[in-house]
Amino acid sequence: xxxxxxxxxxxxxxxxxxxxxxxxxxxxxxxxxxxxxxxxxxxxxxxxxxxxxxxxxxxxxxxxxxxxxxxxxxxxxxxxxxxxxxxxxxxxxxxxxxxxxxxxxxxxxxxxxxxxxxxxxxxxxxxxxxxxxxxxxxxxxxxxxxxxxxxxxxxxxxxxxxxxxxxxxxxxxxx
Numbered sequence: 001x002x003x004x005x006x007x008x009x010x011x012x013x014x015x016x017x018x019x020x021x022x023x024x025x026x027x028x029x030x031x032x033x034x035x036x037x038x039x040x041x042x043x044x045x046x047x048x049x050x051x052x053x054x055x056x057x058x059x060x061x062x063x064x065x066x067x068x069x070x071x072x073x074x075x076x077x078x079x080x081x082x083x084x085x086x087x088x089x090x091x092x093x094x095x096x097x098x099x100x101x102x103x104x105x106x107x108x109x110x111x112x113x114x115x116x117x118x119x120x121x122x123x124x125x126x127x128x129x130x131x132x133x134x135x136x137x138x139x140x141x142x143x144x145x146x147x148x149x150x151x152x153x154x155x156x157x158x159x160x161x162x163x164x165x166x167x168x169x170x171x172x173x174x175x
Contacts, residue, residue, distance in 0.1 A: 020166060023174070025053035028116055028137040028164040029061055031173050037062035039113035040131070042103060043084070044122050047075020050139070052082055054116050059083040063114075067106045069122065090122060100128035107131075111157070123147040130157045139164045 029035045041058040045051045046068030052075075058066045068079035069088040076087040086106035094102065103125060104111055111131030117123050118140035124147050126136055134157055153159065 021049040022053055024050045024139055024166055026057045028139050029057055032137045032162045032164050033114040033135045035061045035114055038064035040065040040107045042067045042112040042115040042126055044069050045118045046070045046079040047072040050118055055079050055082045055084050065108055096124040099125035103129035127153045127159055130159055133158050135160045135162055137162045137164050
């Protein structure tokens with residue numbers, strides 16, 4: 001494995017240590033969402049291993065703004081240290097509409113372009129906070145196996161929902 005371009009000289013051995021968590025953070029942003037320079041990224045579960053790496057990966061890939069969301073306040077502080085521009089606390093039990101407003105506000109008011117979602121349940125709020133043409137990459141379901149999205153939400157923001165399979169990535173995609 002080779003350190004991603006733009007990693008400021010990180011040793012290849014260090015890059016290899018990230019293993020599955022590193023791939024689950026990097027590839028959904030680069031390969032599936034095709035993150036573009038200046039876009040706003042929402043990282044759900046930002047206090048976990050994948051989330052912490054994803055915050056940094058989004059910055060390395062050129063995100064203009066990274067919003068970290070998690071239930072763990074200490075984890076949110078760490079996400080800020082790792083490069084998140086804003087945080088959203090998922091522990092307060094807010095409904096989807098209220099959470100969507102918090103996410104949109106943290107994103108600077110224009111909505112989120114790319115969401116990395118290992119949780120599933122908060123996907124409804126993320127979809128409501130999406131900018132036009134946004135992409136949500138589902139990489140897990142640790143908060144529940146289903147998310148019910150209103151058809152109008154998907155159509156209204158021309159939302160793309162993409163899956164990421166950790167163990168079914170084409171060989172030509174892996175760095």
